[in-house]
Amino acid sequence: MGGAERDNGYVAGDVRHLRRGVPLRVGLVAATLLLVACGLLASGIAVTTIMQHSLMNRVDDTLLDASRGWAQVPRRLTTASADDPNPARPPSDFYVRGIDPDGHIWMVINDREAEPVLPADNDVGPEPVTVGSVDHSDVQWRAMTVRGLRGELTTVAIDLSDVKSTMRSLVYTQVGIGAAVLLVLGIAGYAVVHRSLRPLSEVEQTAAAIASGQLDRRVPERDPRTEVGRLSLALNGMLAQIQRAMALSESSAEKARSSEDRMRRFITDASHELRTPLTTIRGFAELYRQGAARDIEMLMGRIESESRRMGLLVEDLLLLARLDAQRPLERRRVDLLALASDAVHDAQSIAPKRAIRMEVFDGPGTPEVLGDEPRLRQVLSNLVANALQHTPETAGVTIRVGTSDATAVVEVCDEGPGMTPEDAQRVFERFYRADSSRARASGGTGLGLSIVDSLVFAHGGRVSVTTAPGHGCRFTVMLPRITDERLREEQSGTDERLREEQTGTDERLREEQTGTDTGTDERSSEETTEPISSAAPVRP
Numbered sequence: 001m002g003g004a005e006r007d008n009g010y011v012a013g014d015v016r017h018l019r020r021g022v023p024l025r026v027g028l029v030a031a032t033l034l035l036v037a038c039g040l041l042a043s044g045i046a047v048t049t050i051m052q053h054s055l056m057n058r059v060d061d062t063l064l065d066a067s068r069g070w071a072q073v074p075r076r077l078t079t080a081s082a083d084d085p086n087p088a089r090p091p092s093d094f095y096v097r098g099i100d101p102d103g104h105i106w107m108v109i110n111d112r113e114a115e116p117v118l119p120a121d122n123d124v125g126p127e128p129v130t131v132g133s134v135d136h137s138d139v140q141w142r143a144m145t146v147r148g149l150r151g152e153l154t155t156v157a158i159d160l161s162d163v164k165s166t167m168r169s170l171v172y173t174q175v176g177i178g179a180a181v182l183l184v185l186g187i188a189g190y191a192v193v194h195r196s197l198r199p200l201s202e203v204e205q206t207a208a209a210i211a212s213g214q215l216d217r218r219v220p221e222r223d224p225r226t227e228v229g230r231l232s233l234a235l236n237g238m239l240a241q242i243q244r245a246m247a248l249s250e251s252s253a254e255k256a257r258s259s260e261d262r263m264r265r266f267i268t269d270a271s272h273e274l275r276t277p278l279t280t281i282r283g284f285a286e287l288y289r290q291g292a293a294r295d296i297e298m299l300m301g302r303i304e305s306e307s308r309r310m311g312l313l314v315e316d317l318l319l320l321a322r323l324d325a326q327r328p329l330e331r332r333r334v335d336l337l338a339l340a341s342d343a344v345h346d347a348q349s350i351a352p353k354r355a356i357r358m359e360v361f362d363g364p365g366t367p368e369v370l371g372d373e374p375r376l377r378q379v380l381s382n383l384v385a386n387a388l389q390h391t392p393e394t395a396g397v398t399i400r401v402g403t404s405d406a407t408a409v410v411e412v413c414d415e416g417p418g419m420t421p422e423d424a425q426r427v428f429e430r431f432y433r434a435d436s437s438r439a440r441a442s443g444g445t446g447l448g449l450s451i452v453d454s455l456v457f458a459h460g461g462r463v464s465v466t467t468a469p470g471h472g473c474r475f476t477v478m479l480p481r482i483t484d485e486r487l488r489e490e491q492s493g494t495d496e497r498l499r500e501e502q503t504g505t506d507e508r509l510r511e512e513q514t515g516t517d518t519g520t521d522e523r524s525s526e527e528t529t530e531p532i533s534s535a536a537p538v539r540p
Helices: 002-020 024-071 079-083 161-196 198-211 227-290 296-324 336-350 373-389 421-426 436-441 448-458 484-528
Strands: 094-099 105-109 129-131 141-147 153-159 332-335 356-360 368-371 397-404 407-414 462-467 473-480
Touching: 024 094, 024 141, 024 153, 024 161, 161 198, 198 227, 227 296, 296 448, 332 336, 332 373, 336 356, 336 373, 336 397, 336 407, 368 373, 368 473, 373 397, 373 407, 373 448, 373 473, 448 462, 448 473
Parallel strands: 356 397
Antiparallel strands: 094 105, 094 153, 129 141, 141 153, 332 368, 397 407, 407 473, 462 473
């Protein structure tokens, strides 16, 4: 019993596996042919049954009419004359046998080789019945018996060979027509299904191409009113989202790697920059502790100088950290022309022998921006200090201020040796120095231009450098200029921030008040449980 169940399970599993392995177009055509074949079979059976019933009814009607006619024939023939052929009688399609009341056969008419199987009394009944043949089992007869005027029984039978031949021809015709219909339908159906499923083949090819790495491949679009068209649109939308997600993922991964590399370089450079003054301070402190220093004042001056340098470096690092955290800056109206003028005066006081001048180029409006004035002043001072430190004393420095459309522009140009394209590409990186030895000798930290880039970016602008070896450098700062629309936007943003701050303050005050009231209630409940003698007054 268990073995039979296992065998049935294996067979069912094989059938399911075979069904899953059939291609879709073959399955559709096979299902269509199966349905049509079932329909043809049902219609063929119905037509055959109706046709056979109709032919048998006609045979029965013919047999009934013939039986009535033979029953009225007077008994003129003897048995002997009945068995002998009668040349005067035309051939008959019927078999006729008559028996008188005494059981004697008085008439037999049969023009065929076969003879129906009849009972001895010659009575098969008044209704037509089907009987076989005496010598030929494949020949069937339709027979019935009628009683004559004198009591004789006359049995009339008719051969059904013509009916069987007609039915056989009908069946063969139906089978041939059905086979032809199935063949034509199979060929046409396969062609139609193959053409209809061609978009699915394109989807398969596109999916294979995408799996191989061609993420820009798309399924050809079809009529969106069709199922395949809607499928194509849905797949293309999904593929576009996948491509965007992968692009964002790759971009995020690249940014993460780049940020990690920058952070690693930053930590390394910061450690190196801090280690230099710390080593100097530790060395001078060791000399002082051992009493080997001869000039105490010079020793303390060097320690103070290195401490100041280390403090400046830490302040610059803190500033960059705050800028990286995107902390909001103070926004006020700032005149870049006034800042540039102050920067020129400061530079002239530091380097009185230098040719430092300011130029104003024409443009629409005034070079006024919304920003943090001390930070913007630091931008100009860092750019000017960079020009003074990295150019010879004979090189001039020019600060140009103006406007361009909705942008305020400040340019700091020098006539120094310039930079190579490689240096210009990395000049805004933190701790990067085109000439590290000369920069350290001048007291630079390598963070000045990085601070400039971060401050300008925090103000919604950008800074760039144009340089070539032997042609000096031109640093260009571009900031959004003040316009009426920008003033309205800034005022709206300021009001919104003030409302948010006021809302936050009110919520904090309510939370503090709620906490105070809760604490007071708890203390009051605790104190009431103590003896009256130990109760203390509650501080309001």
